[in-house]
């Protein structure tokens with residue numbers, strides 16, 4: 001970098017600010033084994049921080065499906081989908097997603113982040129108005145800010161605000177509403193039936209990002225929309241949470257599919273996911289549909305967690321595997337996370353800017369990999385921390 005560039009000093013200053021605010025973060029390497037985390041010093045923790053809700057990431061049937069896929073199709077897709085990267089394995093995955101979720105078409109992406117950005121950047125134009133729930137994921141917010149459309153954020157899950165916002169923008173050429181099915185840091189559900197009816201009444205399009213609801217909620221794990229009895233115009237499903245893998249699909253009409261195939265740059269100019277991965281993802285779809293016991297077990301773990309912590313207002317009761325324990329300031333939250341860690345529990349330590357100021361929280365997540373005893377032990381430890389007795 002040139003000596004006269006201001007970039008190095010700006011980088012140093014921003015990093016120092018992050019340190020001073022207690023918000024500096026770094027990556028650590030873990031080994032995952034039987035639902036446990038083993039760190040670089042060989043310490044073992046029960047993992048209460050991941051998104052592998054259904055316990056599929058290390059499922060033997062899924063591992064062997066990916067291995068079979070490698071033997072059948074090789075290691076990589078070799079090109080973007082429109083060149084030669086799209087295979088029969090991708091086609092079969094799209095067909096199984098459509099059949100399961102009741103959409104005409106599916107379009108595969110390498111991540112939920114890119115799927116969200118692709119839809120927003122390609123569908124919306126100058127003059128359009130995009131309405132987003134204030135707590136939507138960073139991928140949605142960032143694309144909304146950068147898109148040519150006007151973005152308006154409505155208060156979290158507030159139907160009246162959404163309705164009045166839509167009415168105020170009745171002259172916009174196109175109005176597009178995006179919400180999550182399950183909010184990633186709060187674990188609460190979006191009031192999808194009401195949102196869908198407000199969108200219908202105002203002739204607005206609805207897109208639901210169901211990263212955290214797919215597989216977990218609804219009949220055969222069809223997700224938040226099935227759970228609420230609605231069908232949005234566009235549904236985003238991601239494969240990095242309940243599927244135990246990675247990637248995403250945009251579920252939509254044949255016309256939107258054709259449009260995205262022409263204009264979605266994240267799709268057109270990016271190497272297709274390996275066909276072996278698509279092959280394994282088809283296996284994941286069939287496991288998710290069939291294994292109702294996984295959703296039943298999550299329900300049982302969730303009830304136990306809330307039973308132990310029912311008297312503590314910091315613990316937000318949710319119907320999903322995401323259990324926020326909102327502690328407010330960063331130091332209190334980090335101290336609680338440290339106490340849990342020394343007792344062998346790894347939880348998500350979530351702070352701004354991921355969540356609003358003064359709402360730092362432990363993001364505790366449940367998974368089929370855990371036992372009732374594990375959840376009981378964690379919940380008791382959390383209870384003792386909240387009651388100020390950290391030495392139990």
Ligand SMILES: Cc1ncc(COP(=O)(O)O)c(C=O)c1O
Pocket residue numbers: 110111112113114116137139180184209211212238239240246247248
């Ligand atoms: C609601 C939501 N949407 C999208 C994403 C991004 O998905 P991916 O991890 O597949 O990029 C996430 C990931 O954390 C998420 O929570």
